[in-house]
Amino acid sequence: MVNVAALGVAVVLFLVVTVLGFAASRWQRSDLALLHEWGLAGRRFGTLVSWFLIGGDLYTAYTFVAVPALIFGVGALGFFAVPYTAIVYPFVFVVMPRLWSVAKARGYITVADFARERFDSPGLALALALTGILATMPYIALQLAGMKVVIAALGLSGDWPIIIAFAILAAYTYSSGLRGPAMVAFVKDSLIYITIIVAIAVIPARLGGFGHIFSAAQHALAARPKPGSILLAPGQFLTYGTLALGSGLALFMYPHAITGVFSASSQRVIRRTSLLLPAFSVVLGLIALLGFMALAAGIKTASPNAAVPQLFLNMFPAWFAGFAFAAVGIGALVPAAIMSIAAANLFTRNVYREFLHRRCTAAQEASCAKIVSLIIKLGALLFVLTIQPEYIINFQLLGGSWILQTFPTVVLGLYTRWFHGTALLGGWLAGMLAASWMASTSAFTSPTFALPTPFGSQTAYIAVYALAVNLAVAAILTVALDAARLPRGVDVTRPGDYV
């Protein structure tokens, strides 16, 4: 059944962001036929824009649907998103200004550009680019899956609403580049903040306060066929800690996060933005607790993903539920646009220009990126219309483990050239294979792996185990290749590039 009031509010808000998305091409106007203008908005964003952009980019629609759904489904373990999004910012504060500095000095658009020059290895650069594209594709598809949840909650059926939404998104990303999602991010983040402030002011009071919410949630979780709890079991400690650590280290290896960082106008902007971004993590923590509120409200749904939308429909007047759903739906547009731009930058710089068309002009480079961004979105759309959402989530879990395998090259490579480029490529390959094999033992349904050790089986996040394999192989190969005198190639970056 179509909810007219909710749908009306959602459609109006969607029209507003469509106009903004197209108008963004005139913002800080410059030549959008250059890749760094289209794909990085000319590296001109200040702290305010970067905060809205990176916040809107990282806290995706899928996050807002999946995190409370996980809490609703299993309890305390789902709260790992909070320590994860807390520890990530000290890391960003220290590492990302350095990466930005070398990228600015040498004109890099992607991290693969950095690997190419630092380690003089086109193979390593290609590995990084393909990992980025591969990890990003299912992530874009998940944004669509998040959008499908709210479209269904609005009472619409069929595939046409999502096709229309994506056609519009594709058109303004093509014409405005990164400026499009940057402008839409202002609306998205404002809607999210308003929604969560209202939800936290209204829902706990109607459910008898937080004390009652937690105890009712504990009862509901304990009564499950597979009982959960609002606290962790001792066997979950390592899982919880490694999920937080691995996700935290992986987040800024994703191309869309790097694109957000590279679009900042200075190192100072990155540092100040990383001081302010935890505001989003507080919001995420409160959104996570909506999962407990849905439990306390006695909501039963076929899929845990539908629990929070159902909670909103029960607790709010229809027009405000529409507002909240629009917040999530528009929330999908910002990251989906940035992800497709970032993946297009990778393909253009590190596949097209490196291997297919070495002497391409600046204009050909930018138009390649624009077209690839369309193809990537079309691929994600086909993905979400034809493949079951469970499978997409499994791809995304695997994507997180894959993207972390670029960490040694990108982060350690920023500080030391001790590793041999070919050894880093070997470590990457070993890490990718280890992650894929561990995931295959659960038929790609679980992000964790139980490692048999002398102290009993230790269950931890696959990405972290695979990173350990990666580092060990890279270190051993470095020693071996240096002993065999395999040439290291020329590092064209200069110490002065890293400030």
Next chain:
Amino acid sequence: MADPVEPKLPRRRWYWLLLAPFVCLLWPPLYDRVAPELFGFPFFYWYQLGWVMLTALVTWFVYRMARDDG
């Protein structure tokens, strides 16, 4: 080439403070308890949410102290 400048003595020793959130958040036995509660939140939840804000404060402090070094 830029003008040759004396390398500044980095004040990066403050950066070590940034390890605190990692230590305090990544080892759940430290905080996997219900008591003491705050505003109805079990310790597990308010401790971690509190650390999100504390992490921002620690990072801000480090930013202030190490700022001279760009």
